[in-house]
Structures are given as C-alpha cells and as structure tokens.
Amino acid sequence: MIVVDRLTKRYRNLLAVDDVSFSCHPGQVVGFLGPNGAGKSTTLRILTGLTPPSAGTATIGGYLYRDIPNPAVQVGTLLDASAFHSGRSARETLRLSGQIMGLPPERADQLLDLVGLTPGESRRRVANYSLGMRQRLGVANALLGDPSVLILDEPVNGLDPAGIHWMRGVLRGFADAGGTVLLSSHLLHEIELIADYIVVIGQGRVMAQGPKESLAGVPGSQVRSTDDAALVSALAAAGLRCRPSTEGGVYVESSTEEVGAVAAASAIVLTELRSAGTGNLERMYLQLTAGAQRGPAAGPPGVPYPAGPNPPGPGMGHPRGVA
Template sequence: MVVMISVENLTKRYGGYTAVDDVSFAVRPGAVTGFLGPNGAGKSTCMRMMCGLTPPTSGTATVLGKPYAALPNPGRHVGVLLDASAQHAGRTGREVLTLGAMVMGIDRSRVDEMLDLVGLSESEASRRIRNYSLGMRQRLGIAHALLGDPQVLILDEPANGLDPAGIRWMRGLLRGYADEGGAVLLSSHLLHEIEVVADELVVIGRGSIVAQGTKAELMAASGTTVRTTDDAAFAGLLQQAGLGVTPTASGLQVEADPLAIGQVAARHGVVLTELRQASSAGLEEMFLQLTAYDAREEVAA
C-alpha cells in the first residue's frame, strides 16, 4: 500500500508528562483520514512533530518518505494549516499568498486561483488580516496550504470559526482533493465535523491511539441497535446466544450484525420494533466512550 504520511512509535515527553505516547498510523493517497480526539488528547503535538516544528522524544514521522525538514521546497509537496491565527496581522490576505508564492517559486497567478477557490473576494483579500474573522483566516490558511499544489494536506482543526455553509464548503473541497489522489490528514475534536468526509479514522485519547480503521470498520465495531416489546427479556436471550449486549436509553446495543440478532428473535418469536446497523450516532457513542476519560480542557494539546 502506498503511504503518504507514516507515523511510527511517535512519543513526546515534557519532563514527567507524556503528551504523545507511542503513536503509529499511516495516511494513504486518495483518502481523507480523520484524526479525532478531545481537546488536549495530543493531536496538535503529533501534527507539529510531523511538520518538524516539535522534535519527538522518540519515534519517527515521515511525509512522502522523508522527514518534513528534508523535503526540498516543502510547500510544493505538503500543505499545512496548524493555526489560522498565526498569520501576520498587518499584511493583507493577498500579500500573505503572494509572499508564499514567491518563496515557493510559483507563478503569482496561482494567488488569484486560490482566492477564488476559498471564496475570498477582492475586497476581502485587500483587507488587513487583523480585521479578518476567524472563518476568513481559516479560508486564507487553506488557500495558503493549497498554494503549492501539494500532494498531502495536514490540517489542524480547520473548521474552527466556519459557519455551517463554510463547513460544508470545506468538506466538499477536501473530498474533491482526495478524489483526485491527494492525501488529507484532518484533525478535529468534534466527530460530526469530519465524519461525513472521512474515509478512515484515527482516534486518540490521552496521547495514545485508542481506535483506528475505516469508518465502516469502526461503525461495525459499534454494533447494532435493537428494540423490542420486552428489551430486558430479549437481552437475556441474546446473552444466552453468546452476543454482547449493553442496555442504552434507545434500546439495546448488541455486538453483532442485524442478521444474527434477527435469527435469535425469530427462534424465540420476539417482536422487533427497531433493528439497525450502527449509524453515525453509534460511532459518536463509541468515540465518547473511548475518550471519556480525556474529555477535558486542562490538558495541553
């Protein structure tokens, strides 16, 4: 399998505190990989290590087979957006992109293409960044990440500050980029922001990977929701059949596919009022369970 980003046993310690603990995963071309975890779980630290901004304590991170710092003219290969607020407040949006084009050695006509792509008008592009909203800074940051026509995008919380229309626009942009063969690593602490667009998910909590796989695999792992006229009695029958059952507010969460559950119901004449494969709601429940111990603001990202 072709790998665009490879993270192997990546660890970062600050004194006695371990921010990232033995993290390994890969990002392939043609896919959007969602990097999920609560605030403070270690996502930003991982991404800073991938981009050469924070030295790892141990482990490696490579992009296109090399450490980021070893890439010639890296902006032509990897587009990065780690902090939309870290742009020079006194420059205009156009000036930021023009300077980027000069540094990368690309035609300045690309600046107009990117401004059009991200929906910044001429008047907005001529405005000082100190007068930009966070959503406008995010759009400018995405324009800068795409400026060099890179093969890989590394984006940390790019939906922050975007309104619902902006989030939908961003999803479409990233989906189109991946469909053309690009690789996207997209971090968020909010599952619904990227659940629609992501092909693969990496879930991190307290600095360690707690789950990873395709979206379909993780949804299957979260089981099937079932409701009957007597949930308690049916739970006992399912357990007798060797199936894992967890009562929830919406019925029973069963660690099996709908066919296996339906067969148990048919054998015992149980009336089912609901039977459905885990949906995004099931995926969200799994995400919250996996990261519940780390869902707090105080931990450093």
C-alpha cells in the same frame, strides 16, 4: 503517504505523545480525533518539523518534513489560522508565500477565488478578518503550492454551515484526485461524513483506529416526502430498514441512491434526501475518551475497537512528488 511510527514526545514529566502509530494513504481522508490535550496538535507539529520527537518517526513520502525539498509544494499545512501577519492583506500573504515557493503572483489570485475571498476582502488586513475568513485564507495558503498531502488542524473552526459544506467538498475532492488528507477536528459529524479512516487518540495514546465503516457503521439516509407513511411502506416492502428520525422525516439504513430509487418507483415526491451519520462514531468516541480520562488503559472493557497499526490499503497514486 504519511507514516507515524511509534512516535513519542515527552516534556519533562509530561508524556504528551506515547507510542503513536498510524498511516494515511493516497486517496484517503484520515480523521484524527481526540479531546483537548490528547496529543493531536503535538503529533501534527512533529509531523511538520516544528517539534522534535523524543522517540519514533513521522515521515511524509518516506522523508522527514525537514528533508523534503521546497516542502510547501509537496505538503500543505494549516495548524493555526491565527498565525498570519495581522498587518498584511490576504493577497500580500499569499503572494509572499508564493514567492518563497517560486510560484507566479497570479497563483495567489487563483487561490483567493477558490476559497471564496472576494477582491475587496483579499485587500483587507488579516487583523480585520473573522476566524472563518482566516480559515479560508489558511486553506488557500495550504493549497497554494498544489501539494499532494494536506495536514490540517481544526480547519472548520469558525466556519458557518455553508463554509463547512464548502470545506467538506474541497477536502473530498482533493482526496478523490489522489491526494492524502490528515484532518484533526472536534466536529464528529463532519468527520463521519468525510473521513475514510479514523484515528482516535487519548492521553497521548491511540485508543482506536480503522476504516470509518468499522468504527461508525455505514451512514444511512435522512429523507422527507409529501407522504411519509406511504414512503415507509414502500421502503419496508423493498427490504430497507427505517425509523422516524429525530430531525423529522425518516431515517433509512441505506444509501441515498437506494432510497431515491424506491421513492421514484412508488411515485412518491421527496422534499429532502441526504446522507446522514449513524451516531455510532460519537458513542464510540465518548466511550473511548472517557476511558482514557479514567486511566491509561486502551479503552473500557468490552469495547471492540482495535488500536493496531493502519494496514496497507488500496491507495491512488498522485502525479506530484510526495504521496
């Protein structure tokens, strides 16, 4: 479990982080959102022991990062994918990390396979890697010690659509197995798809936080069929609200399971069916961050997004040391 409690960081005349509080529970993916300069990276650096706070605390499993024995096997981090030694290969990088953690050499090869770096790619120097390949290596390094907590700063930067889909599956699977994920990202659609809880920060302060459904609404479904008119009629008869989608096809304010059941009962052939975001997260984010840029208020008038501390939620235990 991650707990950030009244965290503050001042650099002379700059207040980078201002009384920030939130927490991340086992089984959760927490999306950490904010514009450039909002204080996200500073918060993550404090949490991982790289920057000392001016006030407040940031703990993992009740401990400061520096007090966790062999922290890399408890907490996996990716704060900068360009920080790897450019003259080493991916395999050398992971084997050195594993040696420091006390892991067998073959663990490096297991993780290279997991993140999709081929044997040929793993022997290439990191200097010749694309940003997307460095991100995959960074995720491999974060997962190397089989941690119970992941702290990732913009991990999908540079990834192609297939890589983003892969990353989403890795993080969702990690949380569903009882892990804790704190994920900073500018890709609001990805956060809306994967996050359970969202924290929005602006000018160093928490502008809003809460379960995804309370901030972004329940995601609907994007669907296409061989007869969209008949599909719309069937959905309406079943009491499901729908409208033409800006992507083509139909947007339905319901789960993919319900939409699929209606189509099957009506013998309508579907050519596309997937979960879709609501768009509310983007609107909320733009409102709040625009308010933060205009001044230090907690948000523009009339926007009912609370900025209180994260209430305890139903978390899943994790078999490893830190939760």
